[in-house]
Amino acid sequence: MVGPLEQAILALMIFVIMLGMGASLTPRDFALALKRPYGLGVGVVAQFGFMPLIGFALATTLPVSDTIKIGILIMACMPGGTTSNIFTYFSKGNLALSVLMTVTSTVFGVILIPVVLLVYAGALDLDIPRENIVVTLVLLLVPVAIGMVLRKVSANVGAVTEFFGSLLALFFILFLIVSWIPRNWEFLLATTWGTYFASIMLGLFGFGIGYGFAKLLRLHPRNARTVALETGIQNGPLAIAIIAFTFSGSEAQAVMAVPVLYSLFIVMSSAALTLWFRRINTAAEQPLPNGLL
Amino acid sequence: MANDRPWTAFYGPSVPSSIDDMPYRSLGDFITSIAAVYGDLPAFTTVLPNGMNGTLTFRQADEMSDALAVYLRDIAGLQAGDRVAVQVPNCLSYPVAAMAVFKAGCVLVNVNPLYTADEMAKQFIDAEPAAVIVVDMFADKLAEAVKTYPVKHVIVTRVAEYLPRLPKMIVGMVQKHWDKSVLPISIPHIRLPDAVAAGRAKHDSLHNAIEAYRSTISPDDVACLQYTGGTTGVSKGAMLSHANILMNMAQTMSLITNLEKGREVALTALPLYHIFAFTVNFLGFYSIGARNILIPNPRPLSNLKRAFENYKITWMSGVNTLFNGLNNEVWFLDTPPKYLKFASAGGMALQTSVAERWEQVTGKPVLEGYGLTESSPVLTFNPFGQVRHGSIGVPIPSTDVRCVDDDGVDVPQGQPGEVIAKGPQIMLGYWRKPEETAKTIQNGWLLTGDIGTMDADGYFRIVDRKKDMILVSGFNVYPNEIEDIIAAHPDVTEVAVIGVPDGAAGEAVKAYVVARNEGLSKDDLRAYCKEHLTGYKVPKFVEFRDELPKSNVGKILRKDLRAQEQAQAA
Numbered sequence: 003m004v005g006p007l008e009q010a011i012l013a014l015m016i017f018v019i020m021l022g023m024g025a026s027l028t029p030r031d032f033a034l035a036l037k038r039p040y041g042l043g044v045g046v047v048a049q050f051g052f053m054p055l056i057g058f059a060l061a062t063t064l065p066v067s068d069t070i071k072i073g074i075l076i077m078a079c080m081p082g083g084t085t086s087n088i089f090t091y092f093s094k095g096n097l098a099l100s101v102l103m104t105v106t107s108t109v110f111g112v113i114l115i116p117v118v119l120l121v122y123a124g125a126l127d128l129d130i131p132r133e134n135i136v137v138t139l140v141l142l143l144v145p146v147a148i149g150m151v152l153r154k155v156s157a158n159v160g161a162v163t164e165f166f167g168s169l170l171a172l173f174f175i176l177f178l179i180v181s182w183i184p185r186n187w188e189f190l191l192a193t194t195w196g197t198y199f200a201s202i203m204l205g206l207f208g209f210g211i212g213y214g215f216a217k218l219l220r221l222h223p224r225n226a227r228t229v230a231l232e233t234g235i236q237n238g239p240l241a242i243a244i245i246a247f248t249f250s251g252s253e254a255q256a257v258m259a260v261p262v263l264y265s266l267f268i269v270m271s272s273a274a275l276t277l278w279f280r281r282i283n284t285a286a287e288q289p290l291p292n293g294l295l
Numbered sequence: 296m297a298n299d300r301p302w303t304a305f306y307g308p309s310v311p312s313s314i315d316d317m318p319y320r321s322l323g324d325f326i327t328s329i330a331a332v333y334g335d336l337p338a339f340t341t342v343l344p345n346g347m348n349g350t351l352t353f354r355q356a357d358e359m360s361d362a363l364a365v366y367l368r369d370i371a372g373l374q375a376g377d378r379v380a381v382q383v384p385n386c387l388s389y390p391v392a393a394m395a396v397f398k399a400g401c402v403l404v405n406v407n408p409l410y411t412a413d414e415m416a417k418q419f420i421d422a423e424p425a426a427v428i429v430v431d432m433f434a435d436k437l438a439e440a441v442k443t444y445p446v447k448h449v450i451v452t453r454v455a456e457y458l459p460r461l462p463k464m465i466v467g468m469v470q471k472h473w474d475k476s477v478l479p480i481s482i483p484h485i486r487l488p489d490a491v492a493a494g495r496a497k498h499d500s501l502h503n504a505i506e507a508y509r510s511t512i513s514p515d516d517v518a519c520l521q522y523t524g525g526t527t528g529v530s531k532g533a534m535l536s537h538a539n540i541l542m543n544m545a546q547t548m549s550l551i552t553n554l555e556k557g558r559e560v561a562l563t564a565l566p567l568y569h570i571f572a573f574t575v576n577f578l579g580f581y582s583i584g585a586r587n588i589l590i591p592n593p594r595p596l597s598n599l600k601r602a603f604e605n606y607k608i609t610w611m612s613g614v615n616t617l618f619n620g621l622n623n624e625v626w627f628l629d630t631p632p633k634y635l636k637f638a639s640a641g642g643m644a645l646q647t648s649v650a651e652r653w654e655q656v657t658g659k660p661v662l663e664g665y666g667l668t669e670s671s672p673v674l675t676f677n678p679f680g681q682v683r684h685g686s687i688g689v690p691i692p693s694t695d696v697r698c699v700d701d702d703g704v705d706v707p708q709g710q711p712g713e714v715i716a717k718g719p720q721i722m723l724g725y726w727r728k729p730e731e732t733a734k735t736i737q738n739g740w741l742l743t744g745d746i747g748t749m750d751a752d753g754y755f756r757i758v759d760r761k762k763d764m765i766l767v768s769g770f771n772v773y774p775n776e777i778e779d780i781i782a783a784h785p786d787v788t789e790v791a792v793i794g795v796p797d798g799a800a801g802e803a804v805k806a807y808v809v810a811r812n813e814g815l816s817k818d819d820l821r822a823y824c825k826e827h828l829t830g831y832k833v834p835k836f837v838e839f840r841d842e843l844p845k846s847n848v849g850k851i852l853r854k855d856l857r858a859q860e861q862a863q864a865a
Contacts, residue, residue: 028604030630153605157342157346157605161345161346161347161601162461162462164346165465288596
């Protein structure tokens with residue numbers, strides 16, 4: 003369903019996109035997020051507390067097979083995905099917090115993913131591939147750091163990189179949707195409603211609970227939007243990779259169904275949520291005189 | 296009057312009590328002399344919301360404005376004294392255009408870029424410009440306006456002018472295809488870079504053209520027709536001479552003693568077509584070799600974020616609205632500017648609560664000044680280190696300010712009276728409006744129409760506009776005082792106070808409030824006012840609004856509220 007060439011192209015695209023993201027950041031942004039680790043803590047709790055719980059609830063209530071249930075659970079226990087950074091950027095959320103949350107949840111994931119999986123799936127004997135996690139981190143942090151340096155060297159180079167990075171990000175999202183669906187048409191037709199429901203709702207519940215939780219704790223709207231996207235958006239490719247390494251044959255294909263469908267639908271629902279977030283962000287902008295000030 | 300300038304005691308040791316000799320004959324002389332000193336240092340930098348930017352050095356700005364001056368005089372055929380309208384937001388084209396007009400011996404007419412076609416036409420009919428330099432975003436309105444008043448020469452520029460190629464291309468693409476803010480231009484025109492190139496080529500073939508234009512300019516020639524609505528609504532062009540502007544710049548800068556030549560970075564978020572930014576930001580900071588960060592559009596305020604992140608801003612100017620806005624921006628509170636030495640406020644009353652909050656946030660004071668378009672504009676300023684909140688400070692060197700009654704007699708010290716002022720910065724008069732001039736300048740004194748008080752040290756306070764004063768049962772009530780109190784309420788974002796007709800009492804106080812918190816009630820607000828104000832000053836009427844009418848510089852327009860009130864009553 004996801005070939006090696008596709009994965010390589012995706013990796014390259016994410017690299018360029020993250021370069022652009024980095025060019026929109028300064029070290030001060032990270033210092034600030036670290037100085038107030040509240041938002042960060044909220045994110046970890048939402049990621050590994052709420053998401054697995056949602057996954058567990060979906061797996062136990064929906065009429066799906068055991069292999070699909072495993073897929074749901076694995077998907078629910080994943081750390082934040084890099085696409086959350088892209089959507090946070092377009093939502094005018096707190097990008098530095100988003101990047102930090104993705105990194106933190108990935109690092110914590112090494113310990114927490116097996117623990118929560120153990121708790122919820124009884125004794126699912128899973129081996130978390132560490133090299134995948136390292137790759138994710140490098141994919142994320144190296145281009146961000148390079149982008150930040152570019153901006154420091156020249157604000158113009160930074161702004162141009164950011165501009166093309168964000169153009170590419172939009173293209174990337176379209177590419178994901180347009181390229182994958184036609185080639186997997188039969189699989190889509192053969193899938194039951196329960197699998198669809200779990201794949202779509204995992205992300206939507208994640209958004210809702212992440213946002214509600216952040217609001218309840220009175221995080222700034224910018225940070226609340228970030229936590230919502232960070233909670234709902236899981237690292238789909240990591241789930242697929244983990245399954246590919248752990249299961250084999252037709253079982254692997256069946257377990258993979260939810261992560262694959264999740265990855266597809268999360269792009270669409272995040273895009274919709276981002277549009278809405280942008281609208282409320284504009285509405286919350288301070289009204290200033292209708293002139294050049 | 297023996298000690299008729301008590302305020303000079305607060306000037307600080309290095310500040311002269313008067314500025315006697317004119318350092319330059321004309322603005323053109325000034326621009327070129329300064330460029331010779333600071334040469335390759337950055338003079339102007341346009342910063343767009345995404346951080347894209349472009350810079351001109353002192354030498355470049357000087358050379359380009361020379362070339363454009365030659366274009367105006369020797370190619371377009373303008374004469375000394377011809378008016379040139381400049382309708383350009385803050386960007387690199389602005390200094391090039393304005394400097395060129397001065398060097399050519401022409402008269403600069405600043406036009407608000409946001410004017411409608413009708414407003415533009417009205418101003419053109421009055422000023423009769425021979426040429427207009429306009430930004431492409433507003434060229435469609437110009438096309439309408441020139442149907443009423445044909446302007447012979449149109450020079451078109453763009454916000455991203457003189458940015459590096461790639462950013463310029465991206466901005467151009469976005470403006471054309473994404474936000475569609477630039478439409479095709481239907482009237483004959485030349486692009487600014489083409490005009491500069493043509494002028495440069497011509498300049499090379501002429502001998503000392505610029506010196507020749509400049510030699511005919513005398514200090515008392517008109518440099519600027521600066522239009523002001525005043526509060527009467529009739530738009531008038533204040534004739535500011537080269538000497539007026541140069542003196543005011545020197546007077547104002549002499550009072551600021553903690554700046555380092557060639558090392559300051561000034562943030563210019565206020566539009567340069569406004570006289571405050573024009574004299575102080577543009578010319579004043581140019582004179583000390585500062586780098587001017589030009590913000591084309593500060594709305595929304597997040598447009599300023601990259602400028603604050605990427606440049607070590609050491610000084611900025613603003614109006615109350617801007618400071619209040621920044622005080623409420625999360626990114627600004629998170630990372631207040633580190634290198635800021637102080638900020639200057641003008642254009643409208645700076646509310647004490649806003650000034651105090653600003654000082655809390657940035658750790659640096661905001662100094663309030665006062666002036667009018669008619670005085671080029673600065674009359675008074677708070678000296679650094681001697682700030683008094685709620686005061687417009689002391690008269691700047693070579694300036695006399697008094698408070699007088701209706702007969703022109705000085706009121707006792709501390710009593711309110713109309714502020715009148717005299718100094719080298721007072722305009723020559725209104726363009727082609729001798730009666731208006733006679734009403735405004737009497738015996739060499741400029742009547743400001745503002746009611747103020749002076750304390751024993753010579754610090755002035757503006758109590759209010761003469762015509763905004765409210766008469767409640769024979770008591771004078773000054774809207775500013777009430778606005779200052781209400782603005783300090785934590786649930787209030789903005790407020791405007793006017794007088795409305797009210798049977799027995801004659802007039803009653805009415806407050807228009809933009810609330811931060813929907814739960815705020817009229818009774819809460821009135822109770823709060825009662826704690827801080829005498830009974831007759833407490834607003835009898837309170838109305839909540841989503842926003843208040845404001846001028847292009849962010850001044851709250853009480854006259855618009857009064858007009859709405861009258862329309863409702865009728």
